[in-house]
Amino acid sequence: MSVQQSGVAFASNPAESRQEIRNYTMNFGPQHPAAHGVLRLILEMDGETIVRADPHIGLLHRGTEKLAESxxxxxxxxxxxxxxxxxxxxxxxxxxxxxxxxxxxxxxxxxxxxxxxxxxxxxxxxxxxxxxxxxxxxxxxxxxxxxxxxxxxxxxxxxxxxxxxxxxxxxxxxxxxxxxxxxxxxxxxxxxxxxxxxxxxxxxxxxxxxxxxxxxxxxxxxxxxxxxxxxxxxxxxxxxxxxxxxxxxxxxxxxxxxxxxxxxxxxxxxxxxxxxxxxxxxxxxxxxxxxxxxxxxxxxxxxxxxxxxxxxxxxxxxxxxxxxxxxxxxxxxxAPPSREEMKDDMEALIHHFKLFSEGYxxxxxxxxxxxxxxxxxxxxxxxxxxxxxxxxxxxxAPGFAHLSSMDHVVSGHMLPDVVAMIGTYDLVFGEVDR
Incomplete structure (x- = not known):
């Protein structure tokens, strides 16, 4: 996990500086073991409490739908x-x-x-x-x-x-x-x-x-x-x-x-x-x-x-x-012809090749x-x-719809609860990213 401060105001007095420090952001994934794949979740934290969760997806996008169209x-x-x-x-x-x-x-x-x-x-x-x-x-x-x-x-x-x-x-x-x-x-x-x-x-x-x-x-x-x-x-x-x-x-x-x-x-x-x-x-x-x-x-x-x-x-x-x-x-x-038909009938053999090369x-x-x-x-x-x-x-894909609710569901929870929530979504990113 990588952590970076956001919204920090520096003052000459260290006590004043501590009071001005607001939330910080944290990368959860994409290689975190509990991210269940290639989910990158950017968490805005107030201590251990989640203020906002921003799921970033698309790291496993392979253009499946366009490949199927070709x-x-x-x-x-x-x-x-x-x-x-x-x-x-x-x-x-x-x-x-x-x-x-x-x-x-x-x-x-x-x-x-x-x-x-x-x-x-x-x-x-x-x-x-x-x-x-x-x-x-x-x-x-x-x-x-x-x-x-x-x-x-x-x-x-x-x-x-x-x-x-x-x-x-x-x-x-x-x-x-x-x-x-x-x-x-x-x-x-x-x-x-x-x-x-x-x-x-x-x-x-x-x-x-x-x-x-x-x-x-x-x-x-x-x-x-x-x-x-x-x-x-x-x-x-x-x-x-x-x-x-x-x-x-x-x-x-x-x-x-x-x-x-x-x-x-x-x-x-x-x-x-x-x-x-x-x-x-x-x-x-x-x-x-x-x-x-x-x-x-x-x-x-x-x-x-x-x-x-x-x-x-x-x-x-x-x-x-x-x-x-x-x-x-x-x-x-x-339906392709049977192997027996292909052995005895050249027309069946040609049909077999056309079916699997050109389709229907x-x-x-x-x-x-x-x-x-x-x-x-x-x-x-x-x-x-x-x-x-x-x-x-x-x-x-069901996981895509579920993941969109992440911010709404985990806001106000603690950081370990994010792990439980990702788990209960049962995410697989092949279908989420497609």
Whole structure:
């Protein structure tokens, strides 16, 4: 942190000089560990008390929206993963839904259930990263180790369906890249693995991906209990979060807040219930809400959301096990031919190359598609002029709206409370800066 005095009047008498010294400014970030990335927060301080907070963003601006406008539609799905790189598939979902809306196509039912399941897996991944990093910010180191234990297992699910552990590019306009695999990656012998045998490590990995996910959902509620044992009634945790960053329901609405930031203030707004997409209208779950609108309530909301996500995943697994079927529309404008077809049919091979090099033309029009991403409403505004690449792409990032309220929320708090507030926003600057 760098500190500089502002508004200092010097006098010959040192006592007079001290009386004239007013506030000073402080750089919080952009490389501060608790800034969660490249946030530069300029704080005007009166001693330890915040008088004004001025967030400076744009240090991670990569022109994502303009890049998406320069490429065929199907070549920009991977950009969505890299926006909020902790909520990857949820970002893809909004983008492919926007394309499907303009093209008038709908993914098959099995693909819709797969999307619903992986959206909730992604929500748990996000909240695990949040509770671990927020714990670190406020002095609880062990929670990160517990949370990453479960994150590794869910990252293996990402890898099983897409081949990539983070940036999956698994969703496609019209469905998903491929059906769920019949096997899971297994651990191999290692001189560093002690205690358990290899067979014990791979016990849950002997069946299909759905078997592995079902086993995970059986164990996960007990894991959430462990996180709550560490934090929920922890005296220090409550001292750092209870009554800190209180946001009333009216203020939350006025600042355009969504997700846990809005629900923590007692507003039961969730796009999965209010504007259902995929298969959220067929699964049973509740919307957790807070009462006080402080950092502690937002923590409780996110912990409850993980339990509800676990419940949704279990319902999706049960349906997917009982209902095989296609995972991509039979529309060869957007769906590539199978490998078998390409081996025997030169026309299919040419179509494959044209699809992935030139893409497809989307009917002219405009649309907005939004999902209930882990951090709030993530939306994609898409304008097509009938070409094979978008005329305009604009992304609605929840973190951008939340960060704009920083000055209003932290004014009057102490400096350590800024750390708690940045943590409760759950910021990722890939989507904030874009």
């Amino acid at each position: 490429k065929p539609y199907n070549q920009s799905i991977g950009y969505m993963d890299r926006l909020d790189y902790v909520s990857m598939m949820c970002n893809e979902h909004a983008y492919v839904m926007a394309i499907e809306s303009l093209m008038g196509i709908r993914a098959p039912e099995r693909a819709q259930y797969i999307r619903t399941m992986f959206d909730e897996i992604t929500r748990i991944l996000n909240h695990l990263m949040w509770v671990g990093s927020n714990g670190l910010d406020l002095g609880a180191m062990a929670v990160m180790l517990y949370a990453f234990r479960e994150r590794e297992e869910l990252m293996d699910c990402y890898e099983a369906v897409s081949g990539a552990r983070m940036h999956a590019t698994y969703y496609r306009p019209g469905g998903v890249y491929r059906d769920l695999p019949d096997h899971m990656p297994k651990y191999k012998e290692s001189p560093w693995r002690k205690g358990k045998s290899l067979k014990q490590f791979n016990a849950a990995r002997e069946g299909t991906l759905l078997d592995f996910i079902e086993d995970f959902t059986n164990e996960f509620p007990k894991r959430v209990d462990e996180y709550e044992t560490l934090l929920t009634d922890n005296r220090i945790w409550k001292q750092r979060t209870v009554g800190i960053g209180v946001i009333s329901p009216e203020e939350a609405r006025a600042w355009g807040m969504t997700g846990a930031m809005l629900r923590g203030s007692g507003v039961a707004w969730d796009l999965r219930k209010k504007q259902p997409y995929a298969k959220y209208d067929t699964v049973q779950f509740e919307i957790p809400v807070g009462t006080n609108g402080d950092c502690y309530d937002r923590y409780l909301v996110r912990m409850a959301e993980m339990r509800q996500s676990n419940l949704i995943i279990r319902q999706c697994v049960k349906w997917l096990k009982a209902n095989p079927g296609p995972v991509m529309v039979q529309n060869f404008k957007v 033309c989307v009917p002219a029009g405009e649309t907005y598609a939004a999902v209930e991403a882990p951090k709030g409403e993530f939306g994609c505004y898409l304008v097509s002029d009938g070409a094979n690449k978008p005329f305009r792409v604009h992304l609605r």
